[in-house]
Amino acid sequence: MMRRLPIYFLVDVSESMVGKNLYSLEEGIGAIVSTLRKDPYALETAFLSVIAFAGKAKTVVPLTELVAFYPPELPAGGGTALGAALSHLMDEIDRTVVVTTPNRKGDWRPIVFLLTDGHPTDDPSKALDRWNRSYRNRVNMVAVSIGGGADHTLLKRLTDEVIVFNDSAHDAFARFVKWVSMSIQSQSRSVSAGQDGKVSLAKAEPGLLESVENAEGLTPFAGVDDRYAVFVGKCSKKALPYVVKYERHMGRIETSDPVLSKLLQTRRYALDAVAPVKNSYFELSDSGDSGQSVSSGDLIGQPNCPHCGARFAMAVCQCGKINCVDGGGDHTCPWCGQVTTYTISESGEHFDIGRGRG
Incomplete structure (x- = not known):
């Protein structure tokens, strides 16, 4: 049985994303798929899924083999329910990722690209606890703060890989898409060589992508993104x-x-x-x-x-x-x-x- 590399795009489609950012992400997912299809390692291992979240979460594309993946039109909704999104993601991982048993090799460690531009409008504490208890050590999550508007303190509670994406930079989304594609290609090569550890991210471009090293405190649940x-x-x-x-x-x-x-x-x-x-x-x-x-x-x-x-x-x-x-x-x-x-x-x-x- 082929071991898959499951890749989930967990995409914020809230009202604050409506307009240019949402259209750019739609085009970006299509460009990522087009690039990966030219890579033999990605073609052999990568399976992609898109989960959209606003006030609720929804699987837009279930985990699909790269060659059969068709880039979706992203919906929009009201709210940024990150807690609901994480719960939906974890349920999808439980349902779709094949685990290793004494009798078989399961899928490679999944990668999640969480793309968001705002603070949560629900209370994510229970989902955070569940994630850190049962998923953080077996799933590679890369949290991307679009425009730096996300709650970096909260994202740091999910993953060590928190990236600020400067969406106002020159050719920002095209360069961001290239970075995501190269990161997936790098991980595809790693798992093809039998290495199933921490995600191999491509080198970040200064002025476009910056790592968040420290974030102290916890921003309280407010219910409305007042930006x-x-x-x-x-x-x-x-x-x-x-x-x-x-x-x-x-x-x-x-x-x-x-x-x-x-x-x-x-x-x-x-x-x-x-x-x-x-x-x-x-x-x-x-x-x-x-x-x-x-x-x-x-x-x-x-x-x-x-x-x-x-x-x-x-x-x-x-x-x-x-x-x-x-x-x-x-x-x-x-x-x-x-x-x-x-x-x-x-x-x-x-x-x-x-x-x-x-």
Whole structure:
């Protein structure tokens, strides 16, 4: 029986990843597969799986032989439930990895690439304990903090291999994909030579990938990733969901525009992206609301609807849900089905908007 090298991509597809990062990861997984198929050692041993997680976790591609692996479209969801993701991963490892017994050689030690850009929005303590008790010593995990936004202290409790990926560097994702591919190729060669130890990572590029050596303390469970203010809306014409993402500017934005400069002094979040998502978004989202809101006065920027192009994608119905409208007047809410009269708020008139977990 052939001994497999199981490789799991545990991918954060939360709202904070929506947009460029999620598209880049989709393309990146495809590029990794294309590269590995040219390597005879990887072709012989590598089996790949993709697990996506947001408020819930889901196996998008089960453990599949490299030659038959087809790169998936990554879904999106609300929340960053790292505890749920780890529990799902461990269950998948139990279900799919062949263990060594006195009568047979099992699979090689699995590799997990955990890719995340945020802090957990669930309580991962039980999953962490289970991981460290039963999996850490028999699974190679590489935790990648995309943009340095993950909880490095928590990741250090999972693995010694915590890497910060500078996603704003020149050709960042292309270079990152090359690094992941070379690391898998190196491990494929190692196991083909009968060596089944610590993962053989490729040399990290300074300015692109940096190892986290020490992280002290434990960031408490907060329930919401406050680096972003994320909102979920529905198109009034097509009833399809979309995600609006504002990023906390933290005083980093510089401008010579006096009007924008004044707004930046009083408002906390600037529009970062608006992206269409599918109805599968709700399947991966936390079942409950975040219970938190943001004042409209803290937001800079008004997006158009990505589905129909309506001018206002942040209209709020009396039911509290967000939808798009072309202007004021009577419109049917795609969430509750009620006809609501919408008005354009005047300058200085603010209201609270329910936010997602990020």
